Amino acid sequence: MPQSGAATDTRSDHPPLTTAVVVSHCSAATIEACLRAALSSTAPVEVVVVDNASDDATRLLLAEQQRAEPFLTVQLNDDNRGFASACNQGAALARGDALLFLNPDAFVEADTVRRLRTLLSAHPDVGLLGCSVLDEGGRPHGPQRRREPTWRRSLMSLCGLSRLENRWRALAGVEVRTPLPDTELVDVDAVNGALMLLPRPVFEQIGGFDEAFRLHAEDLDLCRRIRDAGLRVAMAPAIPVTHVGGVSSRRRRFQVEWWKTRSLWRYFRKHDPAAGRRGIAAVIALGLALRLALKLPRQLLPGRSPGKRSAPGKKNR
Numbered sequence: 001m002p003q004s005g006a007a008t009d010t011r012s013d014h015p016p017l018t019t020a021v022v023v024s025h026c027s028a029a030t031i032e033a034c035l036r037a038a039l040s041s042t043a044p045v046e047v048v049v050v051d052n053a054s055d056d057a058t059r060l061l062l063a064e065q066q067r068a069e070p071f072l073t074v075q076l077n078d079d080n081r082g083f084a085s086a087c088n089q090g091a092a093l094a095r096g097d098a099l100l101f102l103n104p105d106a107f108v109e110a111d112t113v114r115r116l117r118t119l120l121s122a123h124p125d126v127g128l129l130g131c132s133v134l135d136e137g138g139r140p141h142g143p144q145r146r147r148e149p150t151w152r153r154s155l156m157s158l159c160g161l162s163r164l165e166n167r168w169r170a171l172a173g174v175e176v177r178t179p180l181p182d183t184e185l186v187d188v189d190a191v192n193g194a195l196m197l198l199p200r201p202v203f204e205q206i207g208g209f210d211e212a213f214r215l216h217a218e219d220l221d222l223c224r225r226i227r228d229a230g231l232r233v234a235m236a237p238a239i240p241v242t243h244v245g246g247v248s249s250r251r252r253r254f255q256v257e258w259w260k261t262r263s264l265w266r267y268f269r270k271h272d273p274a275a276g277r278r279g280i281a282a283v284i285a286l287g288l289a290l291r292l293a294l295k296l297p298r299q300l301l302p303g304r305s306p307g308k309r310s311a312p313g314k315k316n317r
Contacts, residue, residue: 127231130191193219
């Protein structure tokens with residue numbers, strides 16, 4: 001059963017409540033900073049954490065945070081059900097009219113939720129909104145804008161040929177490499193999954209996350225289904241979130257890469273009609289196998305244990 005610090009919301013009804021859903025798994029290095037940042041929002045926010053059987057200090061830290069914070073709900077899973085399933089669990093416990101899916105190693109700023117909600121209200125045709133994802137040094141971290149990951153684009157990205165797309169458009173990969181336009185919103189096929197905000201009715205309309213994606217590609221699938229429903233997927237270039245990245249996966253890096261490979265295969269089979277052709281399916285399978293083989297030597301090396309992080313602008317206690 002979920003353990004909730006508060007039964008009712010005593011804050012003002014205006015502006016509306018946003019529920020941040022955080023899925024943790026061995027996230028002790030960053031979970032405190034992530035929650036402090038989210039709960040320090042200038043807009044009303046509750047946080048629902050679903051922990052997927054962490055065996056480090058994550059659960060102890062969550063218990064400490066819960067005792068001090070009435071707007072934190074914690075759901076403890078006895079086994080690791082996968083990221084997509086845990087996101088759906090968190091959404092089911094939400095009281096807000098908008099859902100903010102936030103990685104446990106991502107840190108929002110105090111005005112992030114307010115600014116994102118303002119944009120979402122001003123653009124009712126937007127079904128999912130992302131933002132600029134930066135590393136701890138303020139540099140872009142991971143893909144900021146993603147095209148639909150067809151098998152051809154994915155192959156271009158895997159081979160590194162996508163770096164030449166400015167010369168030959170046929171070599172375009174999944175990530176959009178052109179400079180970000182100076183606009184309030186940029187329409188994309190998929191955002192960076194470290195932070196995703198969407199109206200709760202939209203999430204319920206499309207049936208939430210596809211739980212067959214145990215880990216990775218579930219965000220691509222969510223964005224695709226929102227676009228298929230006739231809504232826009234967009235990112236806000238001027239709104240940043242800091243993302244450390246990979247904290248939960250460092251201890252089981254090969255397992256994570258294996259699940260990522262399986263999820264990508266499922267995505268192609270589900271959404272790319274060309275993947276149904278025997279020859280194309282063989283190319284996709286070969287490409288995914290090559291990707292996994294290239295990752296294998298590095299993934300088998302012992303992972304570095306990350307130190308405890310502070311949210312941007314805050315010091316470790």
